[in-house]
Amino acid sequence: MxxxxxxxxxxxxxxxxxxxxxxxxxxxVWATWQSDGFPEQAMSLRExxxxxxxxxxxxxxxxxxxxxxxxxxxxxxxxxxxxxxxxxxxxxxxxxxxxxxxxxxxxxxxxxxxxxxxxxxxxxxxxxxxxxxxxxxxxxxxxxWRAPVASAYRKLQGEASGEPPLVVATALHTDTGGRHRLRAAVRHGYDVLTATTTFGPDAAHPLDELRETSAADAPGAWDLITEQVTALLASARDD
Ligand SMILES: Cc1cc2nc3c(=O)[nH]c(=O)nc-3n(C[C@H](O)[C@H](O)[C@H](O)COP(=O)(O)OP(=O)(O)OC[C@H]3O[C@@H](n4cnc5c(N)ncnc54)[C@H](O)[C@@H]3O)c2cc1C
Structure with missing residues (x-):
């Protein structure tokens, strides 16, 4: 090769x-190539x-x-x-x-x-x-990407069943005019579900829209989304 x-x-x-x-x-790839054969050419981008x-x-x-x-x-x-x-x-x-x-x-x-x-x-x-x-x-x-105002990530411990552990990631972005945009991504099994909501600085319940998305329905995801978003909003208020 x-x-x-x-x-x-x-x-x-x-x-x-x-x-x-x-x-x-x-x-x-190494183990696969050892068993199935090496390609003629490989290319690394390290330089x-x-x-x-x-x-x-x-x-x-x-x-x-x-x-x-x-x-x-x-x-x-x-x-x-x-x-x-x-x-x-x-x-x-x-x-x-x-x-x-x-x-x-x-x-x-x-x-x-x-x-x-x-x-x-x-x-x-x-x-x-x-x-x-x-x-x-x-x-x-x-x-x-554009740097977010704040972001959060949590991966749970692996499960005995061998299913990939739940991952929840969130980021708070600021749009023009002081509006905020919240993005959440949830890895459930091998799928990654995303959700977005935008809201103004005085929104009473910024999480309501996210609650209605399929990302929030993944078992265990909603508690983590709530926890992360609450912390992100608090850190944005402190800045
Ligand atoms: C013990 C172990 C534990 C692991 N745990 C985790 C984990 O917890 N979470 C997780 O996410 N992953 C996990 N992995 C997977 C790990 O992240 C992958 O091994 C790794 O990301 C593959 O990276 P690599 O650079 O070695 O890819 P390679 O083995 O070199 O390539 C893998 C594939 O990616 C392609 N590829 C490589 N670079 C590029 C490129 N620049 N553009 C397009 N295609 C490309 C190759 O052609 C090949 O098809 C684990 C792996 C091992 C061995």
């Missing part, structure tokens, strides 16, 4: 056109600057999970810390988690941040949403 390490986007595009398979930390950005409003697809820290919104930092073991987090990448893993602990966090993805296809670079990233799994270069 030839491992390509592009340093520019045009090199990455060339290798993609040649059929190179994306590889992150190989924490998932591509555009895939290694880290900041309050951007994160590269080749960044390993252990490098996600408090430079980023709380929700992403907490989500990354909750993945697997230290050894997994030191090798696994953002692209591998969102495009390759079934659990995708980063996905609820990215969804409440309303992140947009920059991806590379044989015809060039384009921006898309997370739904396309998870469904079609294009080569993920980076994620971008």
């Amino acid at each position: 030839l491992v390509r390490l592009p340093k520019t986007v045009s090199e990455a595009r060339e290798y993609l056109t040649e059929g190179a398979v994306p590889i992150g930390g190989a924490t998932l 591509l600057p555009q895939a290694n950005v880290i900041g309050p409003e951007e994160l590269g697809g080749a960044v390993v999970l252990s490098r996600i820290d408090d430079r980023m919104p709380y929700v992403l930092h907490a989500a990354a810390k909750a993945v697997g073991t230290g050894a997994v987090r030191r090798a696994a990448t953002v692209g591998g988690n969102l495009a390759g893993s079934a659990l995708r602990c980063l996905l609820p966090a990215a969804l409440v941040l309303e992140a947009r993805a920059t991806v590379l296809a044989p015809h060039g670079v384009y921006e898309t949403d997370l739904a396309e990233v998870t469904a079609k799994r294009p080569l993920l270069l980076s994620l971008r």
Whole structure:
């Protein structure tokens, strides 16, 4: 297997056109390749600057999970810390988690941040949403979002049944005119459900609309959403 390490986007595009398979930390693909056979070419983005950005409003697809820290919104930092073991987090990448893993602990966090993805296809670079990233799994270069006012994340302990544990992520954004927008994402089983509500600064019951959504119906989710949103609103009032 030839491992390509592009340093520019045009090199990455060339290798993609040649059929190179994306590889992150190989924490998932290695075992499969050992049993089913290795591809002719793989491509790691670890030397591509555009895939290694880290900041309050951007994160590269080749960044390993252990490098996600408090430079980023709380929700992403907490989500990354909750993945697997230290050894997994030191090798696994953002692209591998969102495009390759079934659990995708980063996905609820990215969804409440309303992140947009920059991806590379044989015809060039384009921006898309997370739904396309998870469904079609294009080569993920980076994620971008607008920093929220505040955010929260909670992953429950794994269950004996082997079902993925419940994850609840929330973020509070401010719209123009002082209106707020609350985003919630709930991982229930392998599905991630989202809900959004907007409200003015004097809204009496900002949570009412969220209560009516299917995200709130996932067992155990509503209590966590209420707890997180109450804290987010309090922290926004204190600022
Ligand atoms: C012991 C263990 C515990 C784990 N626990 C959790 C957990 O609690 N929560 C959780 O969410 N995950 C968990 N995982 C999964 C872990 O997050 C994945 O192993 C990891 O995210 C895959 O990342 P990787 O960079 O190693 O991907 P790789 O194994 O290199 O690739 C996986 C897939 O993603 C594709 N891919 C890689 N990079 C990109 C890219 N930039 N763009 C598009 N596609 C790409 C590859 O082509 C491949 O199909 C666990 C894994 C292990 C081994």
